[in-house]
């Protein structure tokens with residue numbers, strides 16, 4: 558599909574109708590892992606501009622919610638994966654016997670979070686930045702278990718919208734409560750060497766989609782297992798690259814005052830160095846608001862660095878790197894006027910486009926296929 562569209566001449570790619578084709582492509586590619594997710598719609602204020610070369614985000618990547626493996630990355634190991642024996646659907650009713658509950662507590666109780674990382678009432682995340690161990694395919698609990706959120710897929714409706722200064726961005730199409738799962742930062746999982754090679758290439762064209770998996774607790778685990786102080790600080794072993802493959806989260810822009818944050822989540826994975834990078838809201842987000850996160854880690858965890866970066870520094874060319882985030886400050890940043898106008902545009906266009914996209918036949922529904 559992507560190659561086919563890329564072979565069109567630029568004029569055809571600039572037809573406003575291509576926005577619907579883009580939404581349909583996303584639905585097609587995600588119909589197996591999130592069949593009930595609301596459609597992602599495409600909004601571009603400039604698509605009536607005759608000089609515009611494309612009305613959609615680029616077709617340069619393969620749209621997927623899955624993790625593809627880089628050349629040196631072994632297939633996921635499940636040898637040491639364990640599942641709980643909680644019959645009757647809900648693990649949190651079974652605290653003292655649920656091995657998933659006990660495992661979660663062993664990692665996070667010391668940080669003030671008791672039990673699972675999700676609230677039992679609405680399954681929102683209790684705290685950003687701590688590892689989450691979800692129930693997995695070996696667990697006896699049901700699909701509706703409190704401890705299955707990322708595994709059940711995206712529920713929130715979102716739009717990809719062209720912004721004035723930051724390229725494409727991700728916008729909320731309805732209000733999102735604090736602690737809501739937004740999406741997996743999917744793409745290719747690369748080893749250290751391959752990610753370094755790619756970083757050099759991406760530096761040349763000034764855009765990067767690389768995020769290191771270098772959470773603080775991974776280093777702590779390593780230090781615990783390794784008493785030799787010379788080797789206690791390990792270079793980051795894995796990096797996610799969303800340039801060639803990824804989903805809508807690759808369009809999340811940087812903010813120094815973000816409304817969402819990355820959280821490491823383990824599902825069918827027994828390797829502590831290989832969590833999924835997932836995006837959760839860290840405060841309530843209004844309909845029409847841009848969803849952003851900090852490319853330099855969670856500002857709540859790293860205040861000094863953020864003070865140096867200044868207030869609301871919406872930098873051009875932010876390095877998508879768990880440690881880096883060397884965004885140069887853009888003159889004037891993204892002012893409130895721009896934000897309000899982006900928000901109004903989303904709400905207006907959302908209403909028109911939603912009707913069209915939702916009326917489209919779903920690729921996974923045999924009854925609606927011709």
Ligand SMILES: C[S@@+](CC[C@H](N)C(=O)[O-])C[C@H]1O[C@@H](n2cnc3c(N)ncnc32)[C@H](O)[C@@H]1O
Pocket residue numbers: 722723724725726763764765766807808809810811812870871872873874875876877887
């Ligand atoms: C992961 S991509 C985000 C999606 C990107 N806007 C696009 O259109 O593909 C990262 C790139 O987006 C741009 N970007 C992200 N946040 C920005 C910001 N706050 N101000 C200006 N540019 C930004 C930079 O070019 C950065 O290298």
